Amino acid sequence: MPSPAKKGRELIQGVDASGTFPVQYRFAHAKGGNRHLVVVFANFAVPEDYGWSNGVFDPVRANILWIKDRFDGHNSYYLCRGMDFSLESSVAGLIFRVMEALGLTRDDVTMWGGSKGGSAALYFGLRYGFRNIVSLVPQFLVGTYVRKVHPKVATFMLGEGVPESNVRAVDAIIPDLVRSEVNRTANIYLLSSPQDEQYPEQVEPFLGLFQRYENFNFVFSESPYITDHSQVTRRNVPFLMGLVNMLADGVAPRLGMVRNGYEQPDRDRSGIDSYLAATSVLKSADVFPPPLVTDPVPHSRVPRSGPRFTGTAQGAAKVSLWEHGRFLGQTDVAADGTWSWELGRAWSQGKHLVRLYGVHAAGYQTERVEVHFTAEEGAAAPARAHPVQAPQGGQVPRGGSAPRVVVSAPEALQQVGPAVVFRGFAQGAVEVRFRENGVLLGAVAVGADGGWAWDSGWPWAEGMHAVDVGPVDANGMEGPPASTQFAVLGAAAAAGYY
Structure with missing residues (x-):
């Protein structure tokens, strides 16, 4: 960027x-x-x-x-x-x-x-x-x-x-x-x-x-x-x-x-x-999805001693937070994709706009997520929200929104293969479906914790692949897909002879 x-x-x-x-x-x-x-x-x-x-x-x-x-x-x-x-x-x-x-x-x-x-x-x-x-x-x-x-x-x-x-x-x-x-x-x-x-x-x-x-x-x-x-x-x-x-x-x-x-x-x-x-360090959402923000709720009122930022960031190693172009801090992402961070001091009275993004272990960055909130003396801590992804501008759909999915493996532009196992997290979905060039490859059920994993069972062809992963809710409604791009190596390269 x-x-x-x-x-x-x-x-x-x-x-x-x-x-x-x-x-x-x-x-x-x-x-x-x-x-x-x-x-x-x-x-x-x-x-x-x-x-x-x-x-x-x-x-x-x-x-x-x-x-x-x-x-x-x-x-x-x-x-x-x-x-x-x-x-x-x-x-x-x-x-x-x-x-x-x-x-x-x-x-x-x-x-x-x-x-x-x-x-x-x-x-x-x-x-x-x-x-x-x-x-x-x-x-x-x-x-x-x-x-x-x-x-x-x-x-x-x-x-x-x-x-x-x-x-x-x-x-x-x-x-x-x-x-x-x-x-x-x-x-x-x-x-x-x-x-x-x-x-x-x-x-x-x-x-x-x-x-x-x-x-x-x-x-x-x-x-x-x-x-x-x-x-x-x-x-x-x-x-x-x-x-x-x-x-x-x-x-x-x-x-x-x-x-x-x-x-x-x-x-x-x-x-x-x-x-x-x-080769830009900034990757689009279909390649490297931005973090999902659980707290604070957008446009909420929070005590000056808070809020504690929480959420998930599948595929990221860290989450970095900024305000007015100044670095606030960063936090590691746990193995299950969750993260949390707090400022460590009181926020100034009034409105705040915090921008945050995920950072891949290889240095890639996600698109920016905006979180708006107002810090006030004596404000009550808001109720915990379900994790949803904040689109540009910080507006977060609530209630009745389409299911959402993030892909944690294969990671963006990862070299894999010839066997490929897909993993990720899907909010509000009971199933995720996999397509390449519009062709349905398969589907897998989503676990109670929102996690899913799918192995196609066949060796993938050598070269670059772009697979769309679409979440499906209990009513059969399919949400916006996430895309993951990866390179499949030949047998010799996958064995380490390159």
Whole structure:
């Protein structure tokens, strides 16, 4: 869902699930039709695992792609999980798909990052042949560094017990890549400082490996105001922003011929717009149903000490709540799909409009649900309502409404098969029916608790499927269906050989 960044630059969020690992990203279009892409990798301890996302890139004219380093709840240097480097391939796939959607070549792209992100920028830039690399205070010996400083990351990347052989293997990745001179013509800008405590072990021993690179630039930043690793980059932000704008204009600071100006204001953006729409983090209700809200009742009056929000969110891992664009909090969704949350302090007197949405474990978000209520001193807590889904605008049908259904499995865009089991929850229904392309596939009874599960009993054909699941009440009235889209893998892929 697009959101304004600081100083008004629009951010578009998405998840690319084309590879083995879903990769979350943010994207901002270029200014004035600039024909360049800056790929930003994150350092440690940054909000939501997006680096340089505090507005510092707002003056940059290029397209910006921020990539989140969070896989199964852990950082990874964008490389591997348990030495499985299909994680790296998933990240590279995202970059190339965005580049293709923009109609760019590798000469039109800059890899950018600091610390952990600096290592990633150097690695991806050299390995995949990108023209420009800006690597700020990187670590060259990644295996040794995570074992010493980030043991949980080391376990995630290198495996249980952090085997010494895996530490050595990951330590060798960047130095061996530089030695190979596989991308010797790249424009490389490496920033470090003697005040960086990591410099003697992680940078200095490897500088000589770049001697044969045609445009290797080492920015040696020395200042009494630099006190530690993180300060090296902060002291150089004005210079770095000027550098990235030069690269975006096609100018790599060096002797010889340079190209200045790289604008195409009337360019066709349909390719990148189609890609962003297809991988958008926001999913429609037929793909990923929004939460059902039990309490508070819409437009009710509640005590200022309340209300406690409750409901169900099938398929979601968390529910996130906002008011006036400000984050209120979030809560985990239980295994049975239920959730609850309360503010933890008194609400201000008067009317409130809270927007909430479900968040999938892979980072997808549901459409927004609006809940209107009025907080008053001394108001009685309202009676508990039956769970119903609030449509846009917060109006909730009461009494006599059609049955409703949510699908919790297969999850949105999940890879399954060839056997497929459907599960979910249906309010006010006695049966749910399953159709694909309008053809009735089968039906199953709904349990007393509203839950249901259906196994077709046949192996599904390989490829993408979209199945409509329709709830039916005791009078035979069929409510609006929910749709679930999933990919069925071939036998070899389902067995794990991919």
